[in-house]
Amino acid sequence: MSQVTVISPTDVYEFAPAGNSGPRKRRTILWLAAAFWGLHALALWVADLLDGHPHLLRVAVIRIALTLIGLAFCYAIHIVLQKLAGRPWRKKAPIVLFVSLVAAELFAWCSYFALAYAKGAPIHVTIEGSGVIRTLVSWTWFFLAWVGLYLAVQYGYEAREEERRSAHLRSMAQSAKLQALHYQINPHFLFNSFNSVSALILDGRAEDANAMVERLAAFFRVNLATNPDVDISLAEEIALQATYLEIEQVRHPDLEFRVDLPKALEPAAIPAFLLQPLVENAIKHGGSGVPGSGAASITIAAQQDGEVLRVAVTNNCPAHVDDRCISGTRTGLRNVRERLSGRFEMGAKLTTERLGASGFRASLQMPLSFVE
Incomplete structure (x- = not known):
């Protein structure tokens, strides 16, 4: 899952010229x-x-x-x-x-x-x-x-x-607008990643530091080169998020994540990096991101419902930090909703729900299509 496919950049402003009438x-x-x-x-x-x-x-x-x-x-x-x-x-x-x-x-x-x-x-x-x-x-x-x-x-x-x-x-x-939303890279993630690299070097774990730098380079190379107007396969999108989670595991060794992706939905089309804010929120407001909350567990699951693709990001969220889990994700969720609105208008939506006393789920719903 850590294999990342590099997507060729596409000029956002390249449109078919208007015909000469x-x-x-x-x-x-x-x-x-x-x-x-x-x-x-x-x-x-x-x-x-x-x-x-x-x-x-x-x-x-x-x-x-x-x-x-x-x-x-x-x-x-x-x-x-x-x-x-x-x-x-x-x-x-x-x-x-x-x-x-x-x-x-x-x-x-x-x-x-x-x-x-x-x-x-x-x-x-x-x-x-x-x-x-x-x-x-x-x-x-x-x-x-x-x-x-x-x-x-x-x-x-x-x-x-x-x-x-x-x-x-x-x-x-x-x-x-989509490009601006796409480039809202979490500065805390970048700052903390570099701190983790520095800590690995100071601890004498040069190989781990080198591996993390390579993962960061691969992740940001794809992030900065990808046109948010272009759809990629769901398998590629989840692979990118897996790379991101592997980077986060250096800072949070107890972080666990699981992927539930049916074979038939691997080529399903999804806007590039649409899951990124949801995964960031899951880490920031889940177990590893809240002191005293224990290990974090994140699940990315996809399923088909007729002509609709559903993708859910679920994380544990202890009951005693309920407000922080729910209200602290407004910026990331707003980013995702605006991208969905711009890409699918009324044909897609993002819903969030509290799962009892120990979890939180953000669910995407969009028309099902497949990359060529």
Whole structure:
């Protein structure tokens, strides 16, 4: 159980880059404009058909040409809107209205000349005030309607991009929080371990001191290199805690620990070092951590309950130090609860209970999954 597998470090802030939606947005706008103008041309051609127009083929070709001209005007408006992207609407709206008026006027003349040619009618270049106004109003609203559809599509893409950015930032913040929780290494453990090494050296137990330093090095190498976002197997997690307990046994020779891990649950996935605060509390507030309380006994047990993984850390806790056993673990338990909440949200929980007059148990419950 003392064999520790070193886990390769993973960059906490390495996320899949957001996809470039620019080409996809341009294609969507192009198809929208094509559908907008295509339906308009088709509706007018059907009207010509119902009217019994004598030159339906010529009119159809002319309307296709006008559709292409309309698409060109829409693309010009698209470029103008792209140039105005950073401006507020009170400055952008007059420019968009002016460009739409110009496009409406130019398209109206193109439409007039093309359809007059298609019908074989004489061309009269006359300007009537009422006719100009009617033409401008109808085609201006037509182009403004397209602008509205364009902005709706653009807003949809921008909303999705903003949602992706927000999710990215939330993930970064959550990872940073988990990393901070992960690096809350118990300073008392490190201080006491070095004191134990010093004591072993002074007692002439150089081999024991060297063995303890190697265990400390292995433990902290994995601790500092492990990404708390990454799940490891339950067997690896318990092996790490066994190494930690072997280090503590140098200071507490009477410390006893037992592992109850079914073979089928060895590859079960669990966030790295999730059990660490529970084991620290078991030592600190159990028998060895309380003067006059006798030997400490710690048990780590796992079991499967349907699609749920349950892992319990149980330690002896004498009755005359009941308050210290229960209330003294708040920081460690809060750390574990926050990691569970960040990793599984409402799908996991930590419960604690007093076992009669001589024990204390912290139980983890999380969805059962397995490492690949």
